[in-house]
Amino acid sequence: MDSQSFEHLTLIEHPVINRDLTILRDVNTSTDDFRSALKRIAIILAYHALKELPLKEFEVETPIEKTTGYDIDQDIIVVPILRAGLGLSDALLQFIPDAKVGHLGMYRDESTHEPVDYYSNIPDGVEDALVLVVDPMLATGGSADDAISFLKKEGAQHLRFISLICAPEGLERIGSKHPDVHTITAAIDEKLNDDAFIVPGLGDAGDRYFGTT
Numbered sequence: 424m425d426s427q428s429f430e431h432l433t434l435i436e437h438p439v440i441n442r443d444l445t446i447l448r449d450v451n452t453s454t455d456d457f458r459s460a461l462k463r464i465a466i467i468l469a470y471h472a473l474k475e476l477p478l479k480e481f482e483v484e485t486p487i488e489k490t491t492g493y494d495i496d497q498d499i500i501v502v503p504i505l506r507a508g509l510g511l512s513d514a515l516l517q518f519i520p521d522a523k524v525g526h527l528g529m530y531r532d533e534s535t536h537e538p539v540d541y542y543s544n545i546p547d548g549v550e551d552a553l554v555l556v557v558d559p560m561l562a563t564g565g566s567a568d569d570a571i572s573f574l575k576k577e578g579a580q581h582l583r584f585i586s587l588i589c590a591p592e593g594l595e596r597i598g599s600k601h602p603d604v605h606t607i608t609a610a611i612d613e614k615l616n617d618d619a620f621i622v623p624g625l626g627d628a629g630d631r632y633f634g635t636t
């Protein structure tokens with residue numbers, strides 16, 4: 424198992440993902456186990472999201488001789504959509520410790536299901552950086568669409584969206600409104616229910632990650 428690539432989408436497949444998604448979906452999983460499982464999947468998603476980064480060469484001296492060394496030749500800005508996005512962003516920072524981090528705070532209105540923005544703090548340099556927008560849940564796609572549109576208005580030109588579970592409705596929305604933004608995900612679920620929750624999904628990712636209700 425590895426991954427399947429479609430036009431705007433990469434679906435990552437890995438036995439650890441299957442096992443950990445089951446832990447995340449299980450309504451009886453504790454907050455502690457939920458966090459651990461999400462962190463493990465986040466590492467696999469981060470590995471794939473960073474696979475094609477450009478490198479620059481330089482000379483490095485080992486204790487034996489000079490040889491060619493490499494550094495990542497791309498500024499990176501990680502943008503978690505608060506709150507649940509914070510469950511994915513640390514994994515990216517473990518691989519790219521010098522990445523800048525922007526924050527976008529938004530919650531879905533319970534009756535309209537539309538995102539409500541409450542915070543934004545985006546670092547300088549968004550125009551040239553690879554901007555990795557992270558949020559575990561893509562349901563209607565309203566939050567991701569808002570976040571991506573906002574970042575484009577700020578000047579972002581190279582964006583990727585990293586998610587844990589996507590609904591077909593959200594993928595359709597992001598694929599048609601932002602065809603330049605590639606999505607990396609661990610699961611494509613069946614549909615949305617009448618409350619715009621992903622089915623089968625895992626419930627409210629933010630609440631389960633932070634132990635709120």
Ligand SMILES: O=P(O)(O)OC[C@H]1O[C@H](OP(=O)(O)OP(=O)(O)O)[C@H](O)[C@@H]1O
Nearest residue numbers: 505506507530531562563564565566629
């Ligand atoms: O695709 P959408 O229909 O917009 O739904 C997805 C959004 O809903 C969740 O956030 P939520 O509003 O629950 O906020 P939280 O992370 O603070 O719990 C999730 O983390 C996404 O941001």
Ligand SMILES: O=c1cc[nH]c(=O)[nH]1
Nearest residue numbers: 562620621626627628
């Ligand atoms: O299923 C869903 C939909 C939106 N937000 C979540 O956290 N879960």
Ligand SMILES: [Mg+2]
Nearest residue numbers: 627628629630
């Ligand atoms: Mg939530």
